[in-house]
Amino acid sequence: MTTLTRGGTAPARPRSVLSRELRWARRLDPVVRHPIAVLGTATVAAVLCGLVLHPRGLALAGGLATVMGLGVVWPWVSLRGLRGAVSFERRRGREGQPVAARLEFRNRAPWGAWGLAIRFGGGAADDPSQLALAHVGGWRRGVVEWDFVPDRRGEHPVGGARLTTGFPFGLRESARLLAVGRPVLIWPRTFPVGPIPEEAGGDASEGASFRDRPGDAGDLLGVRPYRRGDPMRRVHWSQTARHGELIVCERQAAAAPRIQVVLDLDPASHVGRGPDGSLEWAIRVAASLLDDWIGQGADAELVVGDRPIAAKGGTTAARRAAVLDAMARLDAEGYGPLADLLDGPACRRFGRGLRVVVCTDRARLGGRGRPGGTVERFAVLAASAFEEGAVAGSPIDPAWPIRPWVVIDDPTRVARQVWLQRKEIGDVR
Incomplete structure (x- = not known):
């Protein structure tokens, strides 16, 4: 006898039972199909x-x-007699670029081992960055070198290194941990982004970056009437003779443009997983802006969470390394909405200069006002384009309240989109 609900229809019990049985079948499938x-x-x-x-x-x-x-x-x-250690030739590398790796091993057992592989963390068996060894003889020691190609930022090997084998039949895979002599820190992938926008301004500096504003160094900007205190070596004598008064040359100023890059790491704003998700691409865009503009002489800082990561002092290479090291180690857990970040102390303290906010169109902005004297630009990733199985070219959310400076809607063309759309525009509100 079937019991009817109040609305007169029978509950869908057979369907729920069938779906529950199918879930159990999916869980048992790997076990049943195991050799x-x-x-x-x-x-x-x-x-x-x-x-x-x-x-x-x-x-x-x-x-x-x-x-x-x-x-x-x-x-x-x-694997009982095998011992080994893994090290890397360099302390730092970049995503997608090979890093020379080295394995030193010793087999203390009289029997050999076949079908060996070195895996980092939870690496898959078909990962091309892993090393495969056909055979290691008994009572042998040796050294093997290969190119490790990291597919994500961070300190590698993530989760340690393991020596594995499934020989002879692949029924069961055994593993042995390897010592890690010298890990490698992998920076995010970066790409050129073009010159520093003029809106970044600049403060007086002894650096090598020249700006089109009056100063005492750099290229010639123009001429102007003499002012008391101008050195006589800057007098333009032909223009002085023509106008009947002292005319001096005006040159560029040595100034350091001020850049603040704000990176939204709020988990609610990002989609996708792994190296192809919107979070990792947002980190790469922010890293590219900082890497390129620090190389052009900018006084730059990165803001994540409640703390700024500044690139000040030292050589250009040292300032780049300080920021990229921090970005390589970023953990995207525990961050709040973008509105709190922009209203935080790090952003409030930033005065004259250019602020670039890297986020998705799902960022939680809240009811923010205008940023005061700071020029603010938004590089916005269309979240729908970075979902698994998404189609490139997905538009950003029509409800996004601010006109973006750069729109990124194709994971395969991020570098080109940033280069082509990065332009000088006025009020983007």
Whole structure:
């Protein structure tokens, strides 16, 4: 007898039961399809056939059991005598660029090991950055070098390094931890972004960056009437003779443009996972702005959370390294909405200069007012374009309240979109 609900319709019990059974089937599928499960089932079937039909079935069952035992035990045995350490040639690298890696190993056992592989963290078996070794003989030691190609930022190897083998049948994979002698810090991937916008202004500096504003160094900007205190060596004598009064040359000023890059790491604003998600691409865009503009002489800082990461003092290479090291180690957990970040002390203290905010069109802006004397620009990633299975060219949210400076809607063309759209514009509100 079927019980009706108050509205007169029967509840969809068969459908819910079927969906629950399908979920269980999906969970059991990897177990059922595992080679050991298949061989175990075949062994049980062979034993039954040997007991009921013919004794030869028992011989087949014994052979299958021997294969399973050898496939499970031998990978563990072959790694017992192996020891090793992994190190990298350089302390730093970049995403997608090879870094020379080195493995020093020693096998103290008299038997050899076959089908070895070095894996970092939870690396997949087909990861091209991993190293495969066909054979290591007994009582041997040696050194192997290869190119490690990291696909994400951070300190590598993430999760440690393991020496693994599934020889001879691949029924079970055994692993042994390797020592890490010298890890490598991988910077985010960067690309050129063009010259520093004039809106960045500049404060007097002894650096090598010249700005089109009056000063005492750099190229000639123009001429002007003499003012008391101007050095006589700057007098333009032909223009003085023409106008009948002293005319001096005006040159560029040595100034350091001021840049503040604000990076939104709010988990609610980002979509996608791994190196292709919007979070990692936002980090790469921010890193590219800082890397390129610090190289052009800017006084730049990165703001994430409640703390600024400044690139001041030292050589250009040292200032770049300070910012990119911090970005390589960024952990995207525990960050609040973008509105709190822009209203925080790091942004309030920033005065004259250019602020570039890197975020997605799902950033939580709240009811913000105008940024005061700071020129503020937004580089906005269209979140829908970075979802798994998304189509490139997805537009940004029509409800986005601010006119973007740069729109990024294609993960395969991020560098080109930033280069082409980065332009000098007036009030973007």
